[in-house]
Amino acid sequence: MIGLGLAGFAALIALVALGLPIGLVMMVVGFVGLVLVGNIDTALTQLTSAFWSEGSKFVLIALPFYVLMGNLIYHTGIARNLYRAASHWLGWLPGGLGIASVFASAGFGAVSGSSTATARTMGAIVIPEMRRHGYGMRLATGVLSSAGTLGILIPPSIILIFYGLLTETSIGKLFVAGIVPGLIIATIFSILIMVISLIDPEQGGRHLASDRAPLRERIASLAHVFPVLAIFGVIFGGLYNGVFTPTEGAIFGVVAVLIYGAATGSLSFAAIRNSFADAALVTVMLFVIIVGGTLVTRFLAQTGFTGTLRDLIQSMELGYVGFIFAVTILYLVLGCVLDTFGMLILTVPILFPLAQQLGIDPVWFGIYAVIVTEVGLVTPPIGVNVYVIKTVAPDVPLGQIFLGCTPFVLGLLAFVALMAAEPSIILWLVGP
Amino acid sequence: MKALLYLSRGLFVLSAWVCLPSILVVLACDVTLRYFFDSPIRWAQELAEVLLFLSVVLALPESFVRHAHVKADFLKNVLGRAARESVIRLKWALALAICVLIIRQCWADAEYMLLIQDSTPELYVPMAWLRGALALGAAGTAAIALVRLLSPRRLVAADGEEAPLDGRFDGVEP
Amino acid sequence: DPIEVKISYNQPETSPGWQEVMKVFGEELAEKSDGRLKPVYYPGEVLHTVADGFRATGTGITDVTSAWPVYQANSFNLFLGTELPLALPTSDIAAVRALNELYPEFFKKEYERLGVKLAFNAATPGYDILTTKPVKSVDDLKGLKIRAAGGGITEIVERLGAVPVTMTISDAYTAFQQGVVDGIILSTADQVAYRLHEVGKYNYRIGVVRVAIPQAVNPKFYDSLPEDLKTVFDEAALNAAYNYQKMYKNLTASALETMKEEGIEVTEATPEDLAKIEKMVAPMYDAFLEKNADRSPSGADLIEAMTALRDKYEGMSDTEILKLKDTDPAEGLR
Numbered sequence: 013m014i015g016l017g018l019a020g021f022a023a024l025i026a027l028v029a030l031g032l033p034i035g036l037v038m039m040v041v042g043f044v045g046l047v048l049v050g051n052i053d054t055a056l057t058q059l060t061s062a063f064w065s066e067g068s069k070f071v072l073i074a075l076p077f078y079v080l081m082g083n084l085i086y087h088t089g090i091a092r093n094l095y096r097a098a099s100h101w102l103g104w105l106p107g108g109l110g111i112a113s114v115f116a117s118a119g120f121g122a123v124s125g126s127s128t129a130t131a132r133t134m135g136a137i138v139i140p141e142m143r144r145h146g147y148g149m150r151l152a153t154g155v156l157s158s159a160g161t162l163g164i165l166i167p168p169s170i171i172l173i174f175y176g177l178l179t180e181t182s183i184g185k186l187f188v189a190g191i192v193p194g195l196i197i198a199t200i201f202s203i204l205i206m207v208i209s210l211i212d213p214e215q216g217g218r219h220l221a222s223d224r225a226p227l228r229e230r231i232a233s234l235a236h237v238f239p240v241l242a243i244f245g246v247i248f249g250g251l252y253n254g255v256f257t258p259t260e261g262a263i264f265g266v267v268a269v270l271i272y273g274a275a276t277g278s279l280s281f282a283a284i285r286n287s288f289a290d291a292a293l294v295t296v297m298l299f300v301i302i303v304g305g306t307l308v309t310r311f312l313a314q315t316g317f318t319g320t321l322r323d324l325i326q327s328m329e330l331g332y333v334g335f336i337f338a339v340t341i342l343y344l345v346l347g348c349v350l351d352t353f354g355m356l357i358l359t360v361p362i363l364f365p366l367a368q369q370l371g372i373d374p375v376w377f378g379i380y381a382v383i384v385t386e387v388g389l390v391t392p393p394i395g396v397n398v399y400v401i402k403t404v405a406p407d408v409p410l411g412q413i414f415l416g417c418t419p420f421v422l423g424l425l426a427f428v429a430l431m432a433a434e435p436s437i438i439l440w441l442v443g444p
Numbered sequence: 445m446k447a448l449l450y451l452s453r454g455l456f457v458l459s460a461w462v463c464l465p466s467i468l469v470v471l472a473c474d475v476t477l478r479y480f481f482d483s484p485i486r487w488a489q490e491l492a493e494v495l496l497f498l499s500v501v502l503a504l505p506e507s508f509v510r511h512a513h514v515k516a517d518f519l520k521n522v523l524g525r526a527a528r529e530s531v532i533r534l535k536w537a538l539a540l541a542i543c544v545l546i547i548r549q550c551w552a553d554a555e556y557m558l559l560i561q562d563s564t565p566e567l568y569v570p571m572a573w574l575r576g577a578l579a580l581g582a583a584g585t586a587a588i589a590l591v592r593l594l595s596p597r598r599l600v601a602a603d604g605e606e607a608p609l610d611g612r613f614d615g616v617e618p
Numbered sequence: 619d620p621i622e623v624k625i626s627y628n629q630p631e632t633s634p635g636w637q638e639v640m641k642v643f644g645e646e647l648a649e650k651s652d653g654r655l656k657p658v659y660y661p662g663e664v665l666h667t668v669a670d671g672f673r674a675t676g677t678g679i680t681d682v683t684s685a686w687p688v689y690q691a692n693s694f695n696l697f698l699g700t701e702l703p704l705a706l707p708t709s710d711i712a713a714v715r716a717l718n719e720l721y722p723e724f725f726k727k728e729y730e731r732l733g734v735k736l737a738f739n740a741a742t743p744g745y746d747i748l749t750t751k752p753v754k755s756v757d758d759l760k761g762l763k764i765r766a767a768g769g770g771i772t773e774i775v776e777r778l779g780a781v782p783v784t785m786t787i788s789d790a791y792t793a794f795q796q797g798v799v800d801g802i803i804l805s806t807a808d809q810v811a812y813r814l815h816e817v818g819k820y821n822y823r824i825g826v827v828r829v830a831i832p833q834a835v836n837p838k839f840y841d842s843l844p845e846d847l848k849t850v851f852d853e854a855a856l857n858a859a860y861n862y863q864k865m866y867k868n869l870t871a872s873a874l875e876t877m878k879e880e881g882i883e884v885t886e887a888t889p890e891d892l893a894k895i896e897k898m899v900a901p902m903y904d905a906f907l908e909k910n911a912d913r914s915p916s917g918a919d920l921i922e923a924m925t926a927l928r929d930k931y932e933g934m935s936d937t938e939i940l941k942l943k944d945t946d947p948a949e950g951l952r
């Protein structure tokens with residue numbers, strides 16, 4: 013039976029590697045596996061009931077609506093204004109525009125749920141600016157590819173919702189837990205940019221004193237931060253004052269952006285329509301993976317594969333540090349070829365119970381998993397964020413962009429070491 | 445194919461522009477009534493869940509039409525064109541097989557559900573109808589997969605990706 | 619060759635329900651059959667969701683699991699009578715005894731219509747109300763927003779003058795903490811299991827309703843057992859039913875201990891309060907009687923039988939009732 017599980021897992025990896033859709037592959041492998049461990053009737057029953065039970069989960073509602081909110085934001089021009097404000101205030105530092113883009117990404121993360129969307133949106137705005145100011149493209153593309161991580165850590169966050177769905181961890185707690193690491197990582201990134209700019213002025217671009225905007229203009233630019241604060245405030249104010257739950261918060265995030273769009277005239281009907289369509293597509297795309305993952309998990313559980321693997325890792329007596337180290341290596345390897353959702357769905361059902369046995373907090377593990385899987389978005393050969401940035405900087409060779417990401421990957425890993433040594437960094441805001 | 449694309453498009457309109465906005469309205473009303481008037485709508489959450497399910501299953505065909513999938517494509521440039529073509533055909537074959545199985549099982553489920561009068565708790569939406577919606581989404585996908593599978597033309601484009609379906613509507617931001 | 623028995627459960631391996639009931643049930647099957655029955659364990663919803671319990675058991679995805687009418691409410695009629703307020707005895711042990719006695723005549727047909735057989739009955743402890751605002755009598759509930767699981771419980775909350783709010787249990791903690799709701803109606807044991815006592819400050823103990831949580835067995839599996847193994851199954855199942863109730867009894871006691879340590883104010887409803895509650899929820903009985911008037915046996919027959927059992931066991935101690943398990947075991951469950 014364990015052989016069957018192993019074969020199923022191998023088939024899964026092989027078919028995914030061929031480039032077939034991950035969700036479809038998981039459904040097929042899960043279904044065939046369930047036929048083999050049970051019979052055609054039980055497997056068929058599992059197939060349709062997984063659709064209903066996963067598709068009618070109330071918490072899943074957070075997914076389309078946070079995606080929708082991000083899509084709408086994309087059309088409003090909020091991102092450009094944010095960046096302008098950040099550059100007015102931070103532009104004078106060494107590598108100042110890079111630092112500005114980090115904080116603009118963090119700010120944008122407060123209203124966007126996705127890493128790639130954050131990288132795409134900010135990249136399209138910032139990279140031409142940085143080029144104009146003589147920044148090295150290796151630094152510029154590296155920063156922008158990596159800053160997507162901030163989009164996912166600063167709540168709201170689609171990946172954290174996905175993790176919450178997989179492990180039944182409170183999405184509200186995950187959201188709160190993401191804020192501090194997001195800000196620390198933004199700081200780490202800023203320090204890295206300054207250091208790089210000081211060591212290698214080629215990358216750091218010109219920063220002339222005359223570039224400093226007059227105080228009045230700088231203060232005026234802060235007005236553009238207001239809509240972001242307002243929308244973020246609606247979501248978190250609503251949560252903290254008991255108006256709605258995190259799931260319902262997605263709805264009000266969308267409502268807030270719609271109101272902002274209507275008030276400023278920055279949302280066309282077509283933009284709204286397209287945003288809805290895209291949200292529906294992204295949801296069905298992730299949903300198919302969730303259903304497929306459910307089927308595979310149920311199949312593997314019955315082959316004893318999951319249990320054996322768990323026992324195996326347990327018998328290695330890795331302890332906390334060893335476990336985190338091993339899992340980080342695993343994610344770095346998987347991250348070469350898989351995207352965040354694929355990695356989480358394949359690993360979390362197996363690793364999460366192990367983490368729990370080691371006494372690791374579910375919220376902590378969620379933040380950890382999100383950060384290490386995010387690394388995969390900027391490592392070769394497959395790094396989705398790098399590819400996205402490539403589309404806004406077509407002349408920069410992929411190798412240069414990956415190289416530019418390296419310091420920030422190291423920065424992320426340094427933070428992982430920090431949070432492993434001091435878990436309270438993640439948990440102190442969350443409470444019990 | 446044209447008719448199928450219209451069907452897919454129609455189901456997608458229901459999914460994206462009817463179901464999702466309805467969820468928005470229902471939950472916004474529910475929360476407002478709950479917070480300000482202490483009188484939440486009892487069936488709001490249930491309706492939202494049903495609409496979400498509909499939204500997801502009705503968007504299935506369009507997600508295949510637009511190739512909206514999460515996939516790893518690091519072998520894309522390693523595989524030859526003929527191999528890519530086979531992978532694409534394999535995708536449609538697997539999609540067809542899974543969808544046919546789903547339709548078959550929806551039928552069996554619906555029979556059972558009608559027998560036991562299974563319905564959602566507050567609104568009494570028959571569960572058999574919801575299985576019907578799933579079957580509809582699967583049927584649309586299966587039909588598209590079949591046509592694509594039998595297509596005599598090459599499905600792989602010059603860049604190694606799958607060529608777009610003929611005449612598909614493309615109104616979404618990249 | 620030993621016969622495999624797949625035992626699945628919604629709660630994780632570490633939960634008391636698994637440790638003290640389901641796993642013990644499996645071990646008893648193996649032991650009493652001298653290894654001819656071989657349990658295979660699937661805790662933690664790995665095979666199916668708890669809402670799919672009937673389907674999973676009927677089709678053989680599993681052999682024994684939770685199959686709860688509360689997730690299929692519209693497929694049941696008389697069974698819903700058990701969820702009428704204050705319908706079952708106040709003792710956890712007596713409650714399952716009553717369910718076992720009522721099952722063959724009133725519930726069996728409905729339950730088996732869903733394609734399963736009963737493995738064993740169980741019921742949650744009575745539901746109490748945990749709030750962040752002071753509640754010491756039923757009048758204090760007026761206007762409070764209370765999270766309720768739906769169905770009959772939602773209606774009870776409404777009839778007690780509070781505002782029922784539906785939400786998933788995973789959202790409930792945060793919602794309670796942030797004040798989206800002022801309270802939660804749940805058994806005291808489960809209030810602590812879901813750590814809601816970290817938020818709530820007042821536990822108003824009314825035990826107003828129990829939720830029946832029977833476990834089902836795949837009929838093909840059960841019918842295929844030789845007679846002696848059927849007997850083994852029946853015995854182990856009966857023990858499991860009482861183990862479930864003992865577990866809950868202990869959990870409630872330790873939950874109350876925890877609440878005491880954490881300074882939560884626990885108020886037991888007075889007889890006058892309970893009488894008042896009974897009056898407030900009376901229309902639910904009328905509706906039930908009307909809806910099930912033409913059935914045979916009718917809703918009135920069930921209410922009469924339930925009331926008789928409640929009164930009978932109210933006068934007996936748990937030890938006495940447990941003795942009945944051996945002298946007068948449950949018959950006709952399968």
Ligand code: NA
Pocket residue numbers: 120121122123124125126162163164165166167168169
């Ligand atoms: Na975010």
Ligand code: NA
Pocket residue numbers: 347348349350387388389390391392393394395396
């Ligand atoms: Na990568």
